[in-house]
Amino acid sequence: xxxxxxxxxxxxxxxxxxxxxxxxxxxxxxxxxxxxxxxxxxxxxxxxxxxxxxxxxxxxxxxxxxxxxxxxxxxxxxxxxxxxxxxxxxxxxxxxxxxxxxxxxxxxxxxxxxxxxxxxxxxxxxxxxxxxxxxxxxxxxxxxxxxxxxxxxxxxxxxxxxxxxxxxxxxxxxxxxxxxxxxxxxxxxxxxxxxxxxxxxxxxxxxxxxxxxxxxxxxxxxxxxxxxxxxxxxxxxxxxxxxxxxxxx
Numbered sequence: 001x002x003x004x005x006x007x008x009x010x011x012x013x014x015x016x017x018x019x020x021x022x023x024x025x026x027x028x029x030x031x032x033x034x035x036x037x038x039x040x041x042x043x044x045x046x047x048x049x050x051x052x053x054x055x056x057x058x059x060x061x062x063x064x065x066x067x068x069x070x071x072x073x074x075x076x077x078x079x080x081x082x083x084x085x086x087x088x089x090x091x092x093x094x095x096x097x098x099x100x101x102x103x104x105x106x107x108x109x110x111x112x113x114x115x116x117x118x119x120x121x122x123x124x125x126x127x128x129x130x131x132x133x134x135x136x137x138x139x140x141x142x143x144x145x146x147x148x149x150x151x152x153x154x155x156x157x158x159x160x161x162x163x164x165x166x167x168x169x170x171x172x173x174x175x176x177x178x179x180x181x182x183x184x185x186x187x188x189x190x191x192x193x194x195x196x197x198x199x200x201x202x203x204x205x206x207x208x209x210x211x212x213x214x215x216x217x218x219x220x221x222x223x224x225x226x227x228x229x230x231x232x233x234x235x236x237x238x239x240x241x242x243x244x245x246x247x248x249x
Contacts, residue, residue: 070122097187200222
C-alpha cells in the first residue's frame with residue numbers, strides 16, 4: 001500500500017480537507033450550543049378555549065396515566081370544572097369547594113382534566129424577586145425579562161410569603177352546559193388568603209393564550225399554602241417576600 005506524503009498533497013486537496021475538518025468542528029459546536037439551551041419539554045393536553053367556548057368538559061387526560069412522577073409539575077381544572085389541580089414535584093393535589101369559606105384539598109392522582117399542562121423539571125435555578133415586584137402584572141414582566149433566552153413554553157415556581165392572595169376553585173353545577181367563559185365560571189368560589197407561606201407553580205408562554213393561559217396573560221398559576229390546606233387558581237397576589245425558580249438546563 002502506498003502512503004502519500006501529506007506535504008505533497010495538492011493545494012486544492014489540502015483546502016478541501018481543511019474545509020471538511022472546519023465543517024465538522026462547526027457542526028459539533030452548533031450541536032453543543034443547541035444542547036446547552038435545551039430545557040424540559042412542556043406537554044399540553046387540549047385547550048382552555050375548547051372548555052370555555054365548546055363546552056368540552058370531560059376528561060382528556062387521567063393524571064395517573066402520566067408514568068414518570070419524578071420532578072413532575074402541572075396545572076389545570078378538574079373534569080366538568082368541579083375543582084382545581086396542581087402537581088408540585090410529583091405530589092398531586094385536588095381542591096374542591098365545601099362552602100363559600102371552606103375547601104377540601106386531597107392528595108391523589110385518581111382524577112381527570114379537560115385541559116392540562118405539565119412538564120418534568122429535575123433542577124431549578126433560584127432568582128430573587130425584587131421588592132418592587134408586588135402583583136401578578138409586575139411578576140409577569142419580571143419573569144419575561146428573566147426567560148428571554150430560554151426555551152418556551154416553560155414552568156416556573158415561586159416560594160415564600162404573600163401579604164395577601166385571591167384564589168378560586170371552579171365549581172360548575174352538575175349538568176351545566178357551557179358555551180362561553182361566563183357560563184364556564186358558574187358556581188366558581190373565590191377565597192382570600194392573608195399573610196401565608198405558599199408555593200406557586202406556573203407556566204409561561206407568549207404563544208398559548210386560550211390554550212393554557214387566559215387571553216390577557218402569558219402566565220397561568222396555581223397556589224398552595226405551606227400547610228397544604230388551601231389550593232387554587234391564582235387571580236391576585238400581593239407579594240411580601242418570594243424567590244423565583246426557573247428550569248435549569
